[in-house]
Structures are given as C-alpha cells and as structure tokens.
Amino acid sequence: MKRRIWNRGDLRLLLVGITFVIAWAAIGYRLFDLQGAQAAALATVGFDQRIREEPITAPRGTIYDRDGVELAMTIDGWNVVVDPTMLDDPLAAAAVLAPYSDRSAEELGDILVAGQEDGRRYAEITSRITTERKDQIKADVEEHELVGVFYRDQPLRVYPSGHVASQVIGLTAYEDGSGIEGLERTFDSELEGEPGRLIVERDPYGRVIPQGQVLLEPATPGSDIVTTIDREVQFAAEQGLRKAIQTTGAIGGSIVAMDPDTGAILAMASWPGLDLNDRSAVTAEVLRNRAAADVYEPGSTLKVVAIAAAIDEGVVTPQTKIDTPPSVVVGEFEYEDHGANPGWMTVADVVKRSSNVGTIDIQRRLGDERHYDYLTAFGLGAPSGLDVANERHGELNPAGRWNETSGSSISIGYAIGTTPLQMAAVYSTVANDGMWVEPFLVSEIIRSDGSRIVTRPRTRPVVSSETAATVRAMLGRVVETEDGTGRRARMSDYTAGGKTGTTEKFDVELGQYSDETMASFIGMAPLSDPQIVVAVVLDSPTGELEDGTELEFGGASAAPVFAEVTQNALHQLGVAPDRN
Numbered sequence: 363m364k365r366r367i368w369n370r371g372d373l374r375l376l377l378v379g380i381t382f383v384i385a386w387a388a389i390g391y392r393l394f395d396l397q398g399a400q401a402a403a404l405a406t407v408g409f410d411q412r413i414r415e416e417p418i419t420a421p422r423g424t425i426y427d428r429d430g431v432e433l434a435m436t437i438d439g440w441n442v443v444v445d446p447t448m449l450d451d452p453l454a455a456a457a458v459l460a461p462y463s464d465r466s467a468e469e470l471g472d473i474l475v476a477g478q479e480d481g482r483r484y485a486e487i488t489s490r491i492t493t494e495r496k497d498q499i500k501a502d503v504e505e506h507e508l509v510g511v512f513y514r515d516q517p518l519r520v521y522p523s524g525h526v527a528s529q530v531i532g533l534t535a536y537e538d539g540s541g542i543e544g545l546e547r548t549f550d551s552e553l554e555g556e557p558g559r560l561i562v563e564r565d566p567y568g569r570v571i572p573q574g575q576v577l578l579e580p581a582t583p584g585s586d587i588v589t590t591i592d593r594e595v596q597f598a599a600e601q602g603l604r605k606a607i608q609t610t611g612a613i614g615g616s617i618v619a620m621d622p623d624t625g626a627i628l629a630m631a632s633w634p635g636l637d638l639n640d641r642s643a644v645t646a647e648v649l650r651n652r653a654a655a656d657v658y659e660p661g662s663t664l665k666v667v668a669i670a671a672a673i674d675e676g677v678v679t680p681q682t683k684i685d686t687p688p689s690v691v692v693g694e695f696e697y698e699d700h701g702a703n704p705g706w707m708t709v710a711d712v713v714k715r716s717s718n719v720g721t722i723d724i725q726r727r728l729g730d731e732r733h734y735d736y737l738t739a740f741g742l743g744a745p746s747g748l749d750v751a752n753e754r755h756g757e758l759n760p761a762g763r764w765n766e767t768s769g770s771s772i773s774i775g776y777a778i779g780t781t782p783l784q785m786a787a788v789y790s791t792v793a794n795d796g797m798w799v800e801p802f803l804v805s806e807i808i809r810s811d812g813s814r815i816v817t818r819p820r821t822r823p824v825v826s827s828e829t830a831a832t833v834r835a836m837l838g839r840v841v842e843t844e845d846g847t848g849r850r851a852r853m854s855d856y857t858a859g860g861k862t863g864t865t866e867k868f869d870v871e872l873g874q875y876s877d878e879t880m881a882s883f884i885g886m887a888p889l890s891d892p893q894i895v896v897a898v899v900l901d902s903p904t905g906e907l908e909d910g911t912e913l914e915f916g917g918a919s920a921a922p923v924f925a926e927v928t929q930n931a932l933h934q935l936g937v938a939p940d941r942n
Contacts, residue, residue: 420555423584439518446477448510555584610903860885
C-alpha cells in the first residue's frame, strides 16, 4: 500500500497559506502604489479636499452730491437664519422670532417644525437688516436662551436722503448687489470693484487647521462717484414739483435745474417719486427719470430757437415789424394765435405775447434748412450725452424729409419731440452767451487708489454772444412786464427771463390731439448774469386759478413753480439778489 505524501488537512493549509500570501502581496502592492507611484497625485487630492476658496465681496463705491453728502452708500448688513435641528422647542422659538420676520408666529412655527422633522438645517428669519436691528434680535434671542440662531454678513445698500434724486441715483439688485437703474446701473462697473478671495485649509468639519496654509487676496473697493446734484436744490425742486402736482392735479411732471456755464445738472426731479429705502412701492413707472426719458412736444418754449436763428442770421431784429393776423394758412393747415393780438407786432412783442402767427412768419423768412441746422446745433434730435440709462434723443426728422407745414409747426413746438433735459440745454445755450455745453451728472470718479477721472463736457458755439444777449432781453420782457405770458414766473429777489409752453397731447390710439396738455415754463436767472436755468414740465394739469385762468396753460401752472424753485435754488447757491 502506497503512502500519501499530502493529506487533506495539509492541502487545506496550503491553500489558506497561498491565499494569505496573495492577499498580503496585493496589499503590499496597493501600499506601494498609493505611497509610492501615486503618492504625489494623492497628496494633491487630499490637499484640494482640505482647501476652501471663499470669495470676499468688494465694498461698493459711494455716490455723493456735489458737496460730498452721501446719496448712496453700503453699510454692514445681516441675514438672520435658524438651524431647526438645534432648537429645543420650535414653536417657542417661532414666537420669539416672528416679530422680526414677515411671517406670523403660526407660519414660522410650521416651517421650523417641518424643518426639524425633515432634518433641514436652514430657515431664513429676515434678511438685509441693519446692525442696530440685528443687535435687537440678538438681545431677544439671548434673553430667551435660544440656540441655533445665526447672523450672516450681508452688505446693505442704503440711501440716506430717501426720496431725494431717487430716479437719478437708481437701485441695486437684491440678489448680487449689481446696479439695475439710474447711476447705479450706468456706473456699475466702476462702483462694484473687484472681489477678492480667501484660500484656507479646513478639516472635514469646516474648522480651520492650525498651521495650515492661508492665502488672502484682498478685494479692491469700488470707485466713488461724485455727482453734480446739489441736495438742497434737488430737495427744493422736488418739493416744488410735489406741490404743483397737488395744486394742478397733473398726472406727472419733471424739473431740471442746470448751471448754464458748466453744463452741471444741479437738480433733476420726477413725479411720481419714491423712497429708495422702501422697495414695496417700486415700479417701472416711478423709477423712470422723466426729465431724460419722456419725449413731448415743447410748444412755445421752442420758439426761442427759430427767433434766435433768425436774429443770428440777420433775417430780423427785435424791432422788425411782423404782420400778425388772427390766423395764417400754410399748405392745408391753419395756424391761430391764442387770444387777441394787434395786427402787427415787433419781433420782441412776438416773443412777449407768444404769437404763433408771428413766429411762423419769422421761420418762413429763415427757411427750413437753416432752421434745421440751428435745431441740431442747439442739441435737439440727439442724446444730450448725460450719464443716465434710458435717455431718449427725441424726434427730429432731417430737413429733407419735412413737408410744407413742418417748418411752421416745428417753429411753434409741434411736429418735434424733445425731453425736458434737452430744452434746459437749449435755454442754457442762450444764458451762456450762445455756447452749448454738454449737460452732465457726474463730475468725477474717484478710484480706490486715489486716482480721479474728471468730466470735461463738450462745447460748441451756436449763436453769437450778441444774439444771445438780445434773446435774453426779449425773454426778460416775457417775465418782467405786466402783459408778458410768463409774468407769474416773476420772483421777489431776482430778475428772470423765460418762455411759457402749452401743447395739446397727441392721443396715439385715436390718432388725434386730445384736450389734455403738456404745460411748461423754462427760464433763467438772474437775467443780467444767469447762474441757473430751470425747466418745469407738467403732464395734464387741470383746474383754474382764482382769476379764472386755466391751469392747462404753462403760464398759469408751470411758471409759478419756476419762480419758487429758482428763488430757493439761487439762495442756496449764494447768489446775491439783483432786484431793487
């Protein structure tokens, strides 16, 4: 009988040994692979898992008025959140926190209970609150010994002056703080700055690892914007406009106050208005900067262009006699004067009494081509260059596209679209000895490194200084004489000159003019050396004065607003009274 070399037990032992050898070999190979061949790559992966890159928000720049008063600024803000899983009693916590939320205690309690049951670790109580408000909440939370309430940084954009220059300044978006309206939008790339970042090593629980790597790249603060707005003049303009709306029942309106020598906009008011700190009332309607975005037919305020052009071209003088019958027919259209006028008037009287017939006669002597050239030189039919979003350039067809009646209609302020801002620039040209200056709202941009970008507006001559002085004198008679159409624009402390305007509004749906009007007055003061030009435009004023004068006319509704706003502005600017 043969003897067995291997028995079953030995075979099993051998198999087990082989298995262990293979297993250890595999483990050894794996260790060699991880700690040798892949060591560098895996070390990098581990490092990447520990590294956290956290963005650092750049402080948004401040918007100032011309005297350095803050109109828009960013302060420390906070969001208050709760971790429902950490609450001992969600309903009790809801009762404490509900007064600081926009939810009732019952609604907030349901949210916190559901969050605790579902294991959710985040519930927002309130957002974008001031440090003062956060401290009130914190004190209440500590008094009731609540846990699980946290306060997260959230920069807060605030507007210290509330409603002042609201449509000019604009707003930022809640989501990312970017500018969405007004100067906040136009200069967003300057205001927002460059975000930084913090790179830090943290453990799996989010705690900073001692002696770990830390890299800080600071954020670059946004640039500051210095505007030309004078807060006190702006406030006076808004108060005057608000009072006019209440008195006349107008559905809207705007005021522009401008330094005629520099082109700086001192005030730009629109109605309806809003408080930038209260977003509950924000609509596209109230955010619209009507002074730059509303196009209207300016009416008799535009007569100054045709008359100034005719004088500058030597076609007429202030003493030239003009036939002024009750009406005149041009092509198939009949033009009339408002009220009774003598059969002939001088050019100066045509301006004082705002004669449509007389102005049309002057324009026909001037001719369409020259008239158009002066209209464009005065800045009509093109954007003014102002630093605001949504500015419109108005409506002015080239002279080659005018029909038989275009020149006559445009001379008296119809068949053309302008903005209140453009018309303020027209009168500033007359006030500035015939030199058109580009209107501007931002005087300089101050970068975080201290460098400055200063605005230098464009200029161009339009009429001679002699023509401008002549026109100013005629505009003075409109205000300073008892039978001038703008006599209600007279001020107690300063002399002034200007022009009234009244146009019927065109109803696009009906395809015809309606009974509603756009009433306006644009003027300058003091008359001997104008320091300010103010344009007042009211949309659809109604009612009448005590003497029976209807408020639909610019001389009745807009002229008194000019007087109030201009006198207040000149006092604020420190201009000495010139009326004896």
